[in-house]
Amino acid sequence: MSSNLLSLAIWLPILGAGAVLALGSERRDAMRWLALAVAVAGFLVTLPLYIGFDKAQAGMQFVEQASWIPRFNVFYLLGVDGISVLFILLNSFITVLVVLAGWTVIEEKQGQYMAAFLIMSGLMNGIFAALDAMLFYVFFEASLIPMYLIIGVWGGPNRVYAAFKFFLYTLLGSLLMLIALIYLFLASGGSFNLLDWHQTRLELTPQILLFVAFLVAFAVKVPMWPVHTWLPDAHVEAPTGGSVVLAAIMLKLGAYGFLRFSLPIAPDASQYLAPLMIALSLIAVIYIGFVALVQADMKKLIAYSSISHMGFVTLGFFIFNQIGLEGALVQMISHGFISGAMFLCVGVMYDRMHSRNIADYGGVANTMPKFAALFVFFAMANSGLPATSGFVGEFMVILGAIKFNFWVGAAAATTLILGAAYTLWMVKRVVFGAVANDHVRELTDINSREFLVLGLLALAVLAMGIYPFPFTDVMHASVDNLLKHVAVSKL
Amino acid sequence: MLQNFVVPDLYPAAPELFLALMICVILLVDVFLGQSRRWITSLLTMVTLIGCAAITYLTADGQSVLTFSNMFVDDLLADFLKLMLYFTVMVVLVYSRDYLAARDLERGEFYVLVLCATLGMMVMISAAHLLSVYIGLELLSLSLYALVAIDRDSSRATEAAMKYFILGALASGLLLYGMSMVYGATGTLEIGGIAQAIAQGTANKTVLVFGLVFLVSGIAFKLGAVPFHMWIPDVYHGAPTAITLFIASAPKLAAFAMALRLLVYGLFELAGHWQTMLMIMAMLSIALGNLAAIAQTNIKRMLAYSAISHMGFMLLALMSGVVADDRHFMINAYSSAMYYVVAYVLMSLGSFGMILLLSRAGHEAEHLDDFKGLNQRSPWFAAVMMVLMFSMAGIPFFVGFFAKFSVLLAAVDAGHVAVAVFAVMFSLVGAFYYLRVVKLMYFDAPTDAQPIRAALDMRILLSANGVAVALFGIFPQAIMSLCTYALVRSM
Numbered sequence: 001m002s003s004n005l006l007s008l009a010i011w012l013p014i015l016g017a018g019a020v021l022a023l024g025s026e027r028r029d030a031m032r033w034l035a036l037a038v039a040v041a042g043f044l045v046t047l048p049l050y051i052g053f054d055k056a057q058a059g060m061q062f063v064e065q066a067s068w069i070p071r072f073n074v075f076y077l078l079g080v081d082g083i084s085v086l087f088i089l090l091n092s093f094i095t096v097l098v099v100l101a102g103w104t105v106i107e108e109k110q111g112q113y114m115a116a117f118l119i120m121s122g123l124m125n126g127i128f129a130a131l132d133a134m135l136f137y138v139f140f141e142a143s144l145i146p147m148y149l150i151i152g153v154w155g156g157p158n159r160v161y162a163a164f165k166f167f168l169y170t171l172l173g174s175l176l177m178l179i180a181l182i183y184l185f186l187a188s189g190g191s192f193n194l195l196d197w198h199q200t201r202l203e204l205t206p207q208i209l210l211f212v213a214f215l216v217a218f219a220v221k222v223p224m225w226p227v228h229t230w231l232p233d234a235h236v237e238a239p240t241g242g243s244v245v246l247a248a249i250m251l252k253l254g255a256y257g258f259l260r261f262s263l264p265i266a267p268d269a270s271q272y273l274a275p276l277m278i279a280l281s282l283i284a285v286i287y288i289g290f291v292a293l294v295q296a297d298m299k300k301l302i303a304y305s306s307i308s309h310m311g312f313v314t315l316g317f318f319i320f321n322q323i324g325l326e327g328a329l330v331q332m333i334s335h336g337f338i339s340g341a342m343f344l345c346v347g348v349m350y351d352r353m354h355s356r357n358i359a360d361y362g363g364v365a366n367t368m369p370k371f372a373a374l375f376v377f378f379a380m381a382n383s384g385l386p387a388t389s390g391f392v393g394e395f396m397v398i399l400g401a402i403k404f405n406f407w408v409g410a411a412a413a414t415t416l417i418l419g420a421a422y423t424l425w426m427v428k429r430v431v432f433g434a435v436a437n438d439h440v441r442e443l444t445d446i447n448s449r450e451f452l453v454l455g456l457l458a459l460a461v462l463a464m465g466i467y468p469f470p471f472t473d474v475m476h477a478s479v480d481n482l483l484k485h486v487a488v489s490k491l
Numbered sequence: 492m493l494q495n496f497v498v499p500d501l502y503p504a505a506p507e508l509f510l511a512l513m514i515c516v517i518l519l520v521d522v523f524l525g526q527s528r529r530w531i532t533s534l535l536t537m538v539t540l541i542g543c544a545a546i547t548y549l550t551a552d553g554q555s556v557l558t559f560s561n562m563f564v565d566d567l568l569a570d571f572l573k574l575m576l577y578f579t580v581m582v583v584l585v586y587s588r589d590y591l592a593a594r595d596l597e598r599g600e601f602y603v604l605v606l607c608a609t610l611g612m613m614v615m616i617s618a619a620h621l622l623s624v625y626i627g628l629e630l631l632s633l634s635l636y637a638l639v640a641i642d643r644d645s646s647r648a649t650e651a652a653m654k655y656f657i658l659g660a661l662a663s664g665l666l667l668y669g670m671s672m673v674y675g676a677t678g679t680l681e682i683g684g685i686a687q688a689i690a691q692g693t694a695n696k697t698v699l700v701f702g703l704v705f706l707v708s709g710i711a712f713k714l715g716a717v718p719f720h721m722w723i724p725d726v727y728h729g730a731p732t733a734i735t736l737f738i739a740s741a742p743k744l745a746a747f748a749m750a751l752r753l754l755v756y757g758l759f760e761l762a763g764h765w766q767t768m769l770m771i772m773a774m775l776s777i778a779l780g781n782l783a784a785i786a787q788t789n790i791k792r793m794l795a796y797s798a799i800s801h802m803g804f805m806l807l808a809l810m811s812g813v814v815a816d817d818r819h820f821m822i823n824a825y826s827s828a829m830y831y832v833v834a835y836v837l838m839s840l841g842s843f844g845m846i847l848l849l850s851r852a853g854h855e856a857e858h859l860d861d862f863k864g865l866n867q868r869s870p871w872f873a874a875v876m877m878v879l880m881f882s883m884a885g886i887p888f889f890v891g892f893f894a895k896f897s898v899l900l901a902a903v904d905a906g907h908v909a910v911a912v913f914a915v916m917f918s919l920v921g922a923f924y925y926l927r928v929v930k931l932m933y934f935d936a937p938t939d940a941q942p943i944r945a946a947l948d949m950r951i952l953l954s955a956n957g958v959a960v961a962l963f964g965i966f967p968q969a970i971m972s973l974c975t976y977a978l979v980r981s982m
Contacts, residue, residue: 069893069968071975072900112870138887145881148926152934153866160934164926171886171922175915178896182903182911 005049006062006078006129009088010122013042013095017118025111032103035114039099042121043092049085055473058082058481060131060195068135072185074192077132082478083259083329084128086471087252090336091128093460094248095121097453098241101344104449105351106154106239113154117241120146124249128256133181133192136260140253141174147242147250155237162230162237169230173217180213184265198264201490207269214262215273221254224314225284228307235303236356240347243299247306247339252332255313259482263317267486270318277318282411284311289418293425298349298356301426302342305382308415309335315412316397320486324400325479326472331393333471334381334464338390341378341457345371348450349430352443358429362436367443372431374446374454379427381461383420389464500558503565505550506543506573507613513539514606521599529597536584536602540609544577553980557619561681564619568981571973572616572748579741579836580609585952586844587733589945593852596642596731604641605737608634612745618752621670621680628666628713631745632659635738639730651729658722662712669705672698673758682757689760700764706753707768713746714802717775724783727795732850732857735791736843739798740836747832750809755825762813769810770910776803777914781921791857793924794842797883798835800921805831807914808898811905820905822982826975827897833970834882834894837963841879841956848872848945848953856939862928864937872943873932875957882960884925885918889964897971 016038023031054061060079068076080088098117106113123146126139144167152163185192188200202210220227231251235243263270270277285308292304309331316328348371349364350356365372381388384395394415402409435441446454464471501508517539521532547570555566584605591597611630618624636659640652674680676698677688688694712719727735754765780800787793808828812821849856849865856862866873882889885896895918902911945953963970 069971071968071971072897109866112866138892141892142887145886148929149933152930160930163930163934164923167926168919168922172919175919176912178899179903179908179911179915182896182900183908185900186904 003048003062004064005045006064006080006088006125008045009042009049009092010078010126010129012045012122013038013092013118013125014122016042017115017122020111020115020118023111025109028110031111031114032099035099035118036096038118039092039096039121042118043089043096046089046092046125049080050089050474053080053082053085053474055082056477058477061085063131068132072134072192073190074134075132076135077193078129078135079131080129082475083482084256086329086333086474087128087249087256088125090252090333091121091124091249094244094336094340097340097344097456098244100449100453101244101347102239102241105347106241109153113150113239113241116146116150117245120150120245124253127253131194133184133194133197135192136194137174137178137181141171143250143253144170147246150242150245151234151238154239155242157237158233159237162233165230166234169220169227173220173227176213177217180210180217183210194260198485200265202266204268204272204491207266207490208272211262211266211269211273214257214266218254218257218262219280221257222251222310222314223254223307224280224311225288225307228284228288231307232300232303235306235343236297236299240343240350243343243347244340247302247343248336251306251310252336255310255317255328255332258314258317263486264482266490268489268491270486271320274318274320278315278408281311281315281318282408284308285315285412285415286418289415289422292422293418295422296358298346298358298426298430299343300356301358301422302339302346305342305419305422306335306339308419309339312394312397312412312415315408316400319400319404319408320483321400321403322479322483323396324404325483326475327393327396327398327400329393329475329479330389330396330464330468330471334389334393334461337457337460337464338378338381338388341374341454341461342382344454344457345375345378348446348454353439358426360437361430361440363431363433363440364443365431366435367440368445370451371446371454374458375431376427377458378454378461379423381465383423384416387462387465389461389468391465392468499560500556502550503556503558504563504617506546507610507617509546510539510543510606510610510613513542514603514610517606518599518603521603524599526597529592529599532599532602533584533588533597536606537581539606540577540581540584544574547573547577555981557683559623561683562620562623563614563617565617566981567977568751569617569748571977572744573613575833575836576609576612576616576741576744579744579840580605580737582840582844582952582956583733583737583740585948586736586840586847589949590731590733590847590850594642594731596733598641601638601641604634604638608638608737609741612741615745616748618749619682621673621682621685624749624752625663625667625670627745628749629663631742632663635742638734638737639726641734642731645731647729648731651726654729655722655726658712662709662719665705665712666709669702669707669709672702672705676702682752685757686759689758699758699761703758703761703764704768706758707765707772710746710750710753711772713742713749714806715799716772716802716806717779717799718772720776720779720799723799724792724795727798728789728792728857732791732843732846732855736840736847739794739839739843743802743832743836743839747805747829751825751829754809755812755821759813766810766813769806770907773803773806773810774910774913776800776806777917781917781924784921784924787924788859789857790846790859790862790928793859794839797921797924798839800917801831801835801883804895804898804914805835807907807910808901811901811907814905820901822975822978823904824901826971826978827894827901829974829978830971831894831898833974834890834963837956837960838879838882838891841875841953841960842883844949844953844956845872845876845879848943848949851941851944854941859928859931861939862931863935863939865932867937868939869943871954875954876932877929878957878961880925880928882964884922886922887964888961890960890967890970892964893967893971
């Protein structure tokens with residue numbers, strides 16, 4: 001099947017961003033509507049990717065190929081399989097919500113704000129669709145630029161520190177990956193094609209070195225303990241939209257990288273180093289869970305909760321069974337919805353109170369009943385309540401982990417307690433109880449635009465929780481294929 | 492004596508002869524022009540450069556032709572570098588015109604000296620004889636000393652010129668000493684003859700290697716590689732910005748040609764020796780340049796240290812040409828170095844051009860703080876500067892990334908993986924100070940509220956410069972293959 005859908009998904013938002021910039025912030029209404037139109041169009045062009053996706057096929061679909069840099073044999077090679085297609089949809093969907101969320105809140109340089117998010121959306125679609133390692137890398141690094149600006153220009157008081165930390169941490173990882181990519185290019189006899197690399201035979205030592213290089217790149221992005229410290233800073237300082245994109249999509253890039261690079265290129269090293277990866281994941285799940293418990297800042301709490309949930313994802317990858325891996329993927333998508341929604345909820349409160357401190361709130365349910373209902377719902381999903389998407393992924397990963405080793409599964413299962421503890425305790429302090437102060441008393445409930453944004457996410461969370469089959473069905477063949485590939489030694 | 496005199500074939504040196512003639516014409520014409528009609532000199536200079544370009548382009552036949560008793564060579568490499576050179580000098584002239592006029596420095600000498608320096612660089616590029624290397628180098632250097640001191644009332648500029656002159660004289664001395672040793676060992680000054688003599692094994696190796704050390708020192712001085720970099724920050728800082736722009740761009744092309752002619756064309760058999768020297772200098776330059784740039788508050792000094800690190804990167808490619816007598820890496824490595832220089836010149840022109848754009852009569856925009864809030868004063872030029880900074884930092888999609896990438900590829904290909912890792916780690920350090928410029932432009936409020944005024948041609952050219960840096964990043968193949976083609980045809 002040949003089509004230009006993937007190119008459209010990448011370049012439509014980027015070109016649209018150019019138009020938004022050209023319109024400028026002076027013509028605010030026209031610019032906002034244009035940005036929304038571009039975002040919606042960007043989402044609509046990704047729908048045929050899901051509808052036309054052949055679920056029985058494990059290989060790449062919607063493939064586009066063109067020569068890009070012949071000197072280094074670099075191709076503009078795009079394609080999606082069951083693993084990546086959902087993320088393109090998720091990304092384009094979240095972009096629409098982010099544009100809506102920044103509708104009135106952003107007052108300064110709104111045109112640049114919208115354009116930055118649209119560019120970012122296109123670049124991230126590029127990352128998920130790229131099958132050429134150089135193309136992947138180029139999108140991967142370029143996506144740092146808009147995020148750096150989003151945090152730095154529209155962020156909180158300590159935004160400069162957070163923006164630099166975010167950029168340099170991530171760059172550290174990706175530069176090492178660049179060397180790894182060059183090494184693989186030479187080892188594979190002059191190809192940057194990822195699918196070729198999956199077949200390249202490698203000795204154990206180079207495999208381990210490559211795995212470590214990729215690990216640094218992707219672990220920073222996920223982020224895994226102990227290279228997670230940039231995330232709480234970035235989340236706290238970023239504007240709401242930035243936090244949403246960071247949590248919902250950017251963190252997934254790292255996890256996706258493991259599936260596209262580390263596992264299939266260095267399968268033996270992956271098996272060899274799996275105990276290390278499982279240990280790091282469990283530390284993220286348990287230790288970071290405790291860290292989240294003591295946070296006084298809502299955004300920080302959700303940021304730590306993200307790290308903890310992403311620990312679940314990496315755990316699911318490295319136990320090497322179908323249910324674990326699929327659970328991890330479901331968890332990634334579900335976390336995209338839930339963490340995005342949680343950050344939007346905090347954003348709604350922050351816009352009214354200009355505070356993220358839990359202590360400044362109390363009894364919000366009395367003044368904002370509609371909002372409180374949604375917030376509590378998302379909190380429940382975040383702690384993994386059955387019938388929400390949060391439950392499905394966690395449950396599958398725990399099943400997979402128990403299959404792998406009972407104690408690993410038991411340790412992972414503590415997240416159900418910890419996650420419920422930190423999320424619900426926060427909700428209790430913020431939403432319930434008596435009205436804490438006059439500021440809370442003056443709060444107005446969410447307007448229809450905010451309701452629409454949160455409502456759409458609530459529907460997605462609920463749908464995925466009750467009937468996850470449409471999601472797992474798409475990834476089934478590709479996951480199966482990946483696991484078979486990883487099981488075969490390349491030595 | 493006289494009967495031995497053969498009229499040399501002048502055809503291959505037509506651009507140089509035309510330029511020399513025009514220098515005399517401009518010198519004469521300018522004497523009769525008042526300051527109000529200085530534009531005639533400016534126009535004549537432009538016409539001269541365009542004429543040179545036309546002659547070079549029309550006489551480029553892809554053949555390597557020696558003339559002037561084998562002192563001068565006209566090959567495709569020379570033609571390509573010369574065309575780049577004319578282009579660079581023309582851009583320099585456009586960028587610097589208003590700056591010089593506002594400071595009453597736009598005198599006839601400026602144009603004549605720039606053209607003399609250009610002639611010197613052309614001779615260096617086409618040198619096939621140690622003496623023509625030296626003559627070209629001296630013509631360039633003496634013109635530059637005078638140009639640095641062109642603002643004779645500025646004590647800082649005079650000090651810089653003095654420092655440049657003394658250190659430059661020392662470097663010339665080293666170079667001459669090295670040449671005399673090479674002559675002593677091989678009995679010839681012709682670069683081709685030297686290569687032949689060494690290949691035949693008749694040359695005294697010890698003397699040769701001693702001579703090589705001095706030659707490499709001389710080249711390193713011109714490039715500004717550590718430990719011969721001392722002059723760079725002071726001269727870049729002290730010279731009027733328009734002159735800094737000139738020193739920071741065009742001579743890099745000539746110095747690269749000199750390195751290539753002497754080391755690769757002449758002393759290729761000694762590659763094992765000079766590659767080690769270049770490696771040490773490259774690593775020191777990358778480390779020191781990037782570390783010292785962080786501490787700078789003056790953007791000219793910052794860019795000076797950044798230039799040192801960039802030249803280190805270029806050397807990285809030059810030292811990757813030969814591995815254990817296996818020569819198939821040559822073209823790849825040297826064309827990467829050439830691509831790097833071309834890309835660097837493009838970025839350097841743009842960034843110094845931005846400093847000139849922000850400067851006006853009575854105000855030197857040479858402090859980093861002068862870039863504060865540029866996004867609010869002019870979103871377009873802030874974007875141009877951002878593109879340049881990210882390109883210098885080596886972030887895709889900009890030309891600087893692909894330059895770094897091809898150099899790293901050459902280094903890894905030659906087996907220098909550890910050196911490549913070292914280099915990328917320091918470019919991580921380097922990313923910090925480029926990011927700081929972006930931070931100042933985008934995150935901070937402006938301190939300087941004056942509107943940006945510049946002539947239309949400068950605005951257009953500077954914009955085109957920024958767009959070119961982005962465009963050659965998205966489509967890097969064109970320049971890459973030109974570099975490779977020029978080298979292949981000239982080796």
